[in-house]
Amino acid sequence: MEFDLEFALEAVGPLLMAFLQVTLVVTVAGSVIAALLGLIWAVGQRELPTPIRMVLTWVLDVIRMTPLPLQLLFAVAIFISFDGYRRFPETDVETIGMILGVAVFSVHYSTYMAESYRAGIESIGRGQWEAATALSLPRIRVWRAVIIPQALRATLPSLGNWAIAMFKDTPFLLVILVPEMVAKAKQLGGASYQYTEVFTVAGLIFLAASYPTAVLMRKLEKKLVY
Amino acid sequence: MSDLFQAVTDYSPYLWEGVQVTLALSGGGAVVALVVAVTLGLCAISPFVVLRVGSRVVVEFFRGTSLVVQLFFLFYVFPLFGIDLPGMWCGIIGLGLNYGAYGSEVVRGSLNAVAKVQWESTTALSMSWSMAVRRVIWPQAWGLMLPGLNNLMVMLVKGTAVALLIGLHDLTYWVEVMRKDPEVGLWIAYGVGFLLYYLVALGCSSGLRLLERRAQRRLGLAPSKTRTTRATAEAVA
Amino acid sequence: MEDVAKRFGKNTVLDGLNFTVERGERVTLIGPSGSGKTxxxxxxxxxxxLSGGYIYVDGDPLTYAKRGNRRVKLPNKEVTRIRKRIGMVFQQFNLFPNMTVCENIIEAPVHVLGQSKEEARAKAVDLLDQVGLRDKIDAHPSSLSGGQQQRVAIARALAMEPEILLLDEVTSALDPELVGDVLEVLREVARETDITMLLVTHEMQFAQDVSHRVLMFDEGRVIEEAKPEVMFNNPEHERTKQFLQAIL
Incomplete structure (x- = not known):
């Protein structure tokens, strides 16, 4: 079996296209929403009354401990049960898949990010809360001006790391037939059984995108956290 | 309520089959991952440059290319070279290598977290490297790495759902089958599915928590949750 | 303070404590660690x-109020209304590290008292002048020495124009050579204003200079109460003698 370099090079274009149009879009949109949701969960876990907080914590645990593919299929099934495809006839199937994908990815990873935020919030000394109380700052202001900016500094590298993890999970979109990069690779390779070339290219694109980002996060971590 | 009961009884043999596949992938994957993680982790702190660089390259390779891509290599590419592994083995090896690479970062981090004076005292006692690691460093690092490995274990259990992509009939598969049955429907099928995954993950995690407690009691210390959360995020990135 | 009690779990720190501080009075609390002064x-x-009893500020209950025979917790809004009149300086400074010196000082005046930023900043400049750190107005706390940070913390507390200022071992976390500047600033505050002050300190000379009255605590009770000259030179109680001997 020869490695068909020419075929591999031909595959780079379409794969990069799928990468930019789907993988990257889902990752960026998913990370931003997940970072916001995660913060809301983390603050909620400190501010809500105990019974609601316990329910929230449990729900987050369940989401965190159950698989993404199952959640993706679940989201599509819900969408179908509400007759979604017929309600939005103008939106094409792929876009709907991507939107559902972003929703599921962001909720799923928000549960991990919430844990990171929580750790960041817990790492802030009691003195900061006490100083804020001594100045009678309103609770919202304490969060916005004192706690969140400090927690964010300690949490940022972790958030970045979860975003990278999310990025590498995007091929799960295959299960709901969203044409992201690996799906595209499989389709291209399947025609002539030239899987070696396409998956090598797909793997290299992943590596080229995630490795430098991960190294950057590690540097950031050293700078911000210690 | 009776619907739920009926559905679960009707499908229980299939669900059980699915759970068994999920458990086999989790268990097999965890064993491979542990071996890979410990080997690569030890290489990363070994005195030989070749081993250190080698393990770094392997780890970054498996961390950087997605699990699904690795799995597809095993499933679609290897047969082209005459290596035709059954789907289950592809799953176990794929999960094991990927999570093993993540785990090696936790192992390496924990070995490095053991105080420097401990290394210095082994030198003072003229211990060899392997003896120092075996008798002094590893026992201390073990307690530190368990919480991180526990987090990864839960991720590995969830990761077994990739089985779907290589045609295995795991829990996710049977949940989808149930969902399509109009007698069962969406909410019951997925309710049962999420619950079963949650229980499997919780079971694995609680088992490791016991080990963790024992190790911590022996060392008289508990690793901080903040550090663990951060280390896990770093390992999987 | 009336019948004040504080328990941490089963550990009773204060029990049935009563004392009053007059408006404009400066009172030092001394005593061994764990005696309940902080x-x-x-x-x-x-x-x-508050585990038991009541605290009144100028006649208004602070956290709990008496309604007939019942002891009721006051709503947060009410607590905040009274609390605004109290300021505190901490042992560990507790400046907000994500804000500049100026932002630290104007944060509460702007967001609690509703002053405009310009107004608050002008006042911050005056206060920083007073504590001798005018040139540090846009510095970050992490670039300041402990003594400088504590002086900023004092300015931050004063910016709220408190009627009561609480000083909790404000020099204990400082290197010895930095203590003098901080105490000098506080001496000046004591001279120039009529803010009521409650201070916990181990700086006996300072306590003697600024306070009108000294309370000696032991095991959650006031065991001796006197003017500073009397307390430090001629204490009556045996425990007080031991304590002063040990720290002087």
């Missing part, structure tokens, strides 16, 4: 939950 400041600042 807890009193923290109760006044509402940093600890």
């Amino acid at each position: 807890t009193i400041l923290r109760l006044l600042m509402t940093l600890e939950e």
Whole structure:
């Protein structure tokens, strides 16, 4: 079996296209929403009354401990049960898949990010809360001006790391037939059984995108956290 | 309520089959991952440059290319070279290598977290490297790495759902089958599915928590949750 | 303070404590560690939950009020209304590290008292002048020495124009050579203003200079109360003698 370099090079274009149009879009949109949701969960876990907080914590645990593919299929099934495809006839199937994908990815990873935020919030000394109380700052202001900016500094590298993890999970979109990069690779390779070339290219694109980002996060971590 | 009961009884043999596949992938994957993680982790702190660089390259390779891509290599590419592994083995090896690479970062981090004076005292006692690691460093690092490995274990259990992509009939598969049955429907099928995954993950995690407690009691210390959360995020990135 | 009690779990720190501080009076609390003196400041600042009794500020209950025979917890809004009149300086400074010196000082005046930023900043400049750190107005706390940070913390507390100022071992976390500047600033505050002050300190000379009255605490009770000259030179109680001998 020869490695068909020419075929591999031909595959780079379409794969990069799928990468930019789907993988990257889902990752960026998913990370931003997940970072916001995660913060809301983390603050909620400190501010809500105990019974609601316990329910929230449990729900987050369940989401965190159950698989993404199952959640993706679940989201599509819900969408179908509400007759979604017929309600939005103008939106094409792929876009709907991507939107559902972003929703599921962001909720799923928000549960991990919430844990990171929580750790960041817990790492802030009691003195900061006490100083804020001594100045009678309103609770919202304490969060916005004192706690969140400090927690964010300690949490940022972790958030970045979860975003990278999310990025590498995007091929799960295959299960709901969203044409992201690996799906595209499989389709291209399947025609002539030239899987070696396409998956090598797909793997290299992943590596080229995630490795430098991960190294950057590690540097950031050293700078911000210690 | 009776619907739920009926559905679960009707499908229980299939669900059980699915759970068994999920458990086999989790268990097999965890064993491979542990071996890979410990080997690569030890290489990363070994005195030989070749081993250190080698393990770094392997780890970054498996961390950087997605699990699904690795799995597809095993499933679609290897047969082209005459290596035709059954789907289950592809799953176990794929999960094991990927999570093993993540785990090696936790192992390496924990070995490095053991105080420097401990290394210095082994030198003072003229211990060899392997003896120092075996008798002094590893026992201390073990307690530190368990919480991180526990987090990864839960991720590995969830990761077994990739089985779907290589045609295995795991829990996710049977949940989808149930969902399509109009007698069962969406909410019951997925309710049962999420619950079963949650229980499997919780079971694995609680088992490791016991080990963790024992190790911590022996060392008289508990690793901080903040550090663990951060280390896990770093390992999987 | 009336019948004040504080328990941490089963551990009773204060029990049935009563004392009053007059308006404009400066009172020093002394005593061995664990005697409950810091807890009193923290109760006044509402940093600890009052386990029993009542605290009144100028006649108004702070956290709990008497309604007939019942002891009722006051709503947060009411607590905040009274608490605004109290300021505190902490042992560990507790400046907000994500804000500049100026932002630290104007944060509460702007967001609690509703002053405009310009107004608050002008006042911050005056206060920084007063503590001798005008040139540090846009510095970050992390670039300041401990003594400088503590002086900023004093300015931050004063910016709220408190009627009562609580000083909790404000020099204990400082290197010895930095203590003087901080105490000098506080001496000046004592000279120039009529803010009521409650201070916990181990700087006996300073306590003698600024305070009108000294309370000696032991095991959650006031065991001796006197003017500073009397307390430091001629204490009556045996425990006080031991304590002063040990720290001087």
